[in-house]
Amino acid sequence: MRGKPLATIISAGLSKFGRREGVYARELFAEAALSAFHRVEKLDPSKDIKAAFIGQMSEAYEHQAHTAPIAASWAGIFPAPAMRIENACASSGSALRCGIMAIMSGLYDIVLVGGVEKMTNQPTPEVTGILATASDYPFEQWNGMTFPGLFALMATVHMHEYGTTEEQMAAVAVKNHKNGALNPNAHMQKEVSMDEVLKSRLVSWPLKLYDCSLITDGASVVILTKPKLAKKLSDNYVHIIGTGQAQDTFCLHERESLTTVKAAKTAAQEAYKMADVRPKDINVAELHDCFTIAEIIGYEDLGFCRPGQGGKYVESGAPDLKGSMPVNTSGGLKSKGHPVGATGTAQIHELYLQLTDQADRRQVKDAKIGLAHNLGGSGATGVVHILKGS
Amino acid sequence: MRGKPLATIISAGLSKFGRREGVYARELFAEAALSAFHRVEKLDPSKDIKAAFIGQMSEAYEHQAHTAPIAASWAGIFPAPAMRIENACASSGSALRCGIMAIMSGLYDIVLVGGVEKMTNQPTPEVTGILATASDYPFEQWNGMTFPGLFALMATVHMHEYGTTEEQMAAVAVKNHKNGALNPNAHMQKEVSMDEVLKSRLVSWPLKLYDCSLITDGASVVILTKPKLAKKLSDNYVHIIGTGQAQDTFCLHERESLTTVKAAKTAAQEAYKMADVRPKDINVAELHDCFTIAEIIGYEDLGFCRPGQGGKYVESGAPDLKGSMPVNTSGGLKSKGHPVGATGTAQIHELYLQLTDQADRRQVKDAKIGLAHNLGGSGATGVVHILKGS
Numbered sequence: 001m002r003g004k005p006l007a008t009i010i011s012a013g014l015s016k017f018g019r020r021e022g023v024y025a026r027e028l029f030a031e032a033a034l035s036a037f038h039r040v041e042k043l044d045p046s047k048d049i050k051a052a053f054i055g056q057m058s059e060a061y062e063h064q065a066h067t068a069p070i071a072a073s074w075a076g077i078f079p080a081p082a083m084r085i086e087n088a089c090a091s092s093g094s095a096l097r098c099g100i101m102a103i104m105s106g107l108y109d110i111v112l113v114g115g116v117e118k119m120t121n122q123p124t125p126e127v128t129g130i131l132a133t134a135s136d137y138p139f140e141q142w143n144g145m146t147f148p149g150l151f152a153l154m155a156t157v158h159m160h161e162y163g164t165t166e167e168q169m170a171a172v173a174v175k176n177h178k179n180g181a182l183n184p185n186a187h188m189q190k191e192v193s194m195d196e197v198l199k200s201r202l203v204s205w206p207l208k209l210y211d212c213s214l215i216t217d218g219a220s221v222v223i224l225t226k227p228k229l230a231k232k233l234s235d236n237y238v239h240i241i242g243t244g245q246a247q248d249t250f251c252l253h254e255r256e257s258l259t260t261v262k263a264a265k266t267a268a269q270e271a272y273k274m275a276d277v278r279p280k281d282i283n284v285a286e287l288h289d290c291f292t293i294a295e296i297i298g299y300e301d302l303g304f305c306r307p308g309q310g311g312k313y314v315e316s317g318a319p320d321l322k323g324s325m326p327v328n329t330s331g332g333l334k335s336k337g338h339p340v341g342a343t344g345t346a347q348i349h350e351l352y353l354q355l356t357d358q359a360d361r362r363q364v365k366d367a368k369i370g371l372a373h374n375l376g377g378s379g380a381t382g383v384v385h386i387l388k389g390s
Numbered sequence: 391m392r393g394k395p396l397a398t399i400i401s402a403g404l405s406k407f408g409r410r411e412g413v414y415a416r417e418l419f420a421e422a423a424l425s426a427f428h429r430v431e432k433l434d435p436s437k438d439i440k441a442a443f444i445g446q447m448s449e450a451y452e453h454q455a456h457t458a459p460i461a462a463s464w465a466g467i468f469p470a471p472a473m474r475i476e477n478a479c480a481s482s483g484s485a486l487r488c489g490i491m492a493i494m495s496g497l498y499d500i501v502l503v504g505g506v507e508k509m510t511n512q513p514t515p516e517v518t519g520i521l522a523t524a525s526d527y528p529f530e531q532w533n534g535m536t537f538p539g540l541f542a543l544m545a546t547v548h549m550h551e552y553g554t555t556e557e558q559m560a561a562v563a564v565k566n567h568k569n570g571a572l573n574p575n576a577h578m579q580k581e582v583s584m585d586e587v588l589k590s591r592l593v594s595w596p597l598k599l600y601d602c603s604l605i606t607d608g609a610s611v612v613i614l615t616k617p618k619l620a621k622k623l624s625d626n627y628v629h630i631i632g633t634g635q636a637q638d639t640f641c642l643h644e645r646e647s648l649t650t651v652k653a654a655k656t657a658a659q660e661a662y663k664m665a666d667v668r669p670k671d672i673n674v675a676e677l678h679d680c681f682t683i684a685e686i687i688g689y690e691d692l693g694f695c696r697p698g699q700g701g702k703y704v705e706s707g708a709p710d711l712k713g714s715m716p717v718n719t720s721g722g723l724k725s726k727g728h729p730v731g732a733t734g735t736a737q738i739h740e741l742y743l744q745l746t747d748q749a750d751r752r753q754v755k756d757a758k759i760g761l762a763h764n765l766g767g768s769g770a771t772g773v774v775h776i777l778k779g780s
Binding site for chain 2 (some may be wrong): 006024051057058059060062063064065066067068069070071073078079080081082083084085086088094097098100101102103104106107133134135136137138141243245246247248249250262263266267377378380381383
């Protein structure tokens with residue numbers, strides 16, 4: 001199946017990301033779904049969509065499990081089957097893989113994939129505790145480890161081994177906030193200066209407040225169909241030509257190296273091979289910048305630059321909106337926000353806009369091939385998708 | 391694809407079900423996986439199994455989300471991709487559907503599907519609260535509703551409309567405990583008398599302690615492959631010939647009727663049609679007896695008897711081990727136990743044993759076609775699978 005479409009995205013939708021007070025996750029999900037439905041007038045969603053795969057990380061935020069049928073039915077998908085997929089921050093990236101398999105299996109012609117997380121109703125220390133459940137309970141949480149701590153460990157090793165600097169990490173934040181300022185759905189639509197990032201409050205050295213992604217409420221949705229049905233249903237469609245997923249060791253202490261996320265690297269190799277493209281063929285990418293160091297390691301794992309060169313790569317301007325390989329045109333998790341369960345398909349939403357020439361002020365000229373890089377936890381899960389404009 | 395195998399089960403495994411002190415969910419999962427691996431000597435699991443789909447209901451029991459890569463890697467499935475599927479008590483029934491789609495998609499030749507829940511480390515009132523997250527937070531939990539309460543509502547309407555009696559519900563418990571007493575993996579391997587059930591402590595009228603399934607630790611695993619590869623890999627394989635899943639309204643107050651679980655009925659119709667079989671063709675079935683009334687409604691929804699006749703059906707002896715349609719030969723959720731995330735594939739494990747003539751003292755003679763009926767929550771999710779011996 002090298003280079004052939006696996007499934008085709010005929011629409012995508014996003015809720016407004018941010019601190020969304022007074023709404024439940026189900027309402028955010030319906031908002032994202034409606035915005036996807038509005039793009040495909042030929043579709044009768046409640047009749048035509050035959051199954052839903054919905055990413056969500058935690059039932060702790062709203063004391064609500066079994067979320068998929070709730071979210072699906074609030075979006076009008078009923079009585080079609082719905083299931084929740086959970087792989088920490090890679091939940092909806094993983095859900096997308098289920099959607100692709102559902103289409104490829106021949107069981108369904110049209111399915112909905114999405115993700116949602118309602119986080120801000122819990123106080124921040126509680127959110128930190130909930131997020132920590134994506135790390136290992138006996139080996140990491142029990143010792144007081146939190147996510148900023150885990151990624152700070154990776155950052156310090158990267159600094160030690162390759163001379164990566166705090167300024168280089170800050171440059172990721174500056175770039176992504178610049179992009180996010182152009183995205184009307186982003187949580188934090190404002191630019192930040194290098195100085196502001198470097199002087200922001202220390203979270204876990206060397207990571208400062210502006211090195212961290214946002215605690216955000218939001219939802220995202222994409223609609224998939226068989227490649228041959230796409231044209232009949234939508235004027236703007238994008239093919240998925242590569243999908244990859246792999247595991248790295250769950251705990252950091254078991255890894256051979258802390259300067260690479262092997263799960264993402266393996267997933268990328270699988271997706272590149274399936275899509276029959278190379279890193280230099282990618283025109284636009286959404287990377288999992290849960291912390292600025294994660295984007296730097298991402299450049300390397302995806303082959304955008306050589307190992308250890310990620311810091312220099314961002315300094316070079318290559319991943320800028322007008323650079324040779326624009327990364328996180330949406331603003332990324334850093335500025336658009338990181339409602340964990342929604343992040344995977346929110347990345348796909350941005351690529352859908354880019355590859356159908358609908359990204360407005362963030363549009364990358366002549367974008368033909370896009371890549372999404374979605375991590376779960378501290379990288380125990382890596383999911384990579386490659387998309388191609390039609 | 392009517393009547394054709396969708397995917398084939400080449401092995402199945404179960405952990406010992408029960409109060410398993412001092413072990414984590416990951417260890418239970420590895421135990422179930424190993425017991426499945428032992429049945430297929432031709433397989434090199436860590437090399438040949440290419441993906442894992444793992445059902446688990448709640449991260450609250452062990453403060454552990456992102457469970458799939460942990461469970462998979464402890465079972466030796468690494469670095470193959472793993473994802474968690476959550477649909478309350480239908481989590482691993484739903485995971486099985488992902489496994490089937492993964493095989494049918496052509497992306498993978500061999501995958502592992504399973505489920506796990508470690509529940510008894512939490513005190514019972516806490517477990518009741520965790521289970522309640524599978525019901526609606528604003529509309530049900532908020533009003534103090536718990537699962538025994540929800541099923542008690544169904545039971546009272548069934549009694550009112552059809553004259554179903556407490557004795558008929560108790561007969562389900564008596565039958566299932568009789569079967570469970572023959573199952574060395576069951577949590578509660580003992581028979582109970584009608585009198586013991588009727589005199590047991592009231593939980594939520596008309597449901598008494600012995601009308602309720604057990605809070606259990608356990609895990610279950612099945613290994614799937616393409617139908618044409620099965621013979622090469624295993625001497626004992628079973629084809630999946632039908633799969634169905636649907637939603638009913640999430641909350642009971644929105645339903646047209648409380649005496650049927652429409653999601654299960656719709657799922658069954660879909661599975662019967664796909665498998666090209668009728669209820670009378672089924673030789674052995676595992677039903678979701680989370681409460682005795684659920685099995686009675688299950689008989690009716692699956693077409694084993696007419697609506698309203700479920701009480702009389704169990705009294706007739708038809709679903710007994712030696713009856714015309716043995717139901718819950720494993721002991722069911724009632725006696726084998728109900729580690730929620732593990733239940734869906736634990737049902738499949740029992741059918742695998744029955745259809746490969748390995749069920750020992752519980753063996754149903756000449757069992758050729760089996761059915762599994764798995765509910766999520768109070769029936770918002772219904773999953774039905776139909777299996778055929780080779």
